[in-house]
Amino acid sequence: MWNIKFIKNKHMKKKIIFSVLILMILGAFGAYYYTFHMPHKNTFNLKPEYTVKAQNLFSSFDDDEDKANEKFLGKIIEVEGKVVGVKKFNNNYEISLLDDMEGVTCLVDSNYAVQQKAILDNIKTDDIIKIKGQCNGYLMGVKLDRCVVVTK
Numbered sequence: 001m002w003n004i005k006f007i008k009n010k011h012m013k014k015k016i017i018f019s020v021l022i023l024m025i026l027g028a029f030g031a032y033y034y035t036f037h038m039p040h041k042n043t044f045n046l047k048p049e050y051t052v053k054a055q056n057l058f059s060s061f062d063d064d065e066d067k068a069n070e071k072f073l074g075k076i077i078e079v080e081g082k083v084v085g086v087k088k089f090n091n092n093y094e095i096s097l098l099d100d101m102e103g104v105t106c107l108v109d110s111n112y113a114v115q116q117k118a119i120l121d122n123i124k125t126d127d128i129i130k131i132k133g134q135c136n137g138y139l140m141g142v143k144l145d146r147c148v149v150v151t152k
Helices: 010-037 054-063 065-072 110-115 117-121
Strands: 050-053 076-089 092-097 104-108 128-138 142-151
Touching (some): 050 054, 054 076, 054 104, 065 128, 076 104, 092 110, 092 128, 104 128, 110 117
Parallel strands (some): 050 076
Antiparallel strands (some): 076 092, 128 142
């Protein structure tokens, strides 16, 4: 694998290999930690890249998922639509627009829910709301995470 024949001392070879192995493990741990523990941008402060009706967003993914992914995936989107369901679990809220199974599902995680608890607790079925969040793709409906309610 590595050409370390020029090193005559066996103990020195072992130390070098051990040091390289430790550096690789530390690098992998650092990459993991950076990727999964870096802070997210605050959705409240982010301007949406797209403002769209829930029906149009769903139709975009339903008609051509690849094209919709290119346009919306990972982007902050403001969606307006009719509420068909609100579920609360572990201090998170899941708001469904259009249809419970095949519509737009918006997850308001506990960090944002604390700041908007009064608004979230008053959202009812058939309300028309605007909500913004990060688009995470399409799986039996369009999924938005890190959502915040813009207007009710």
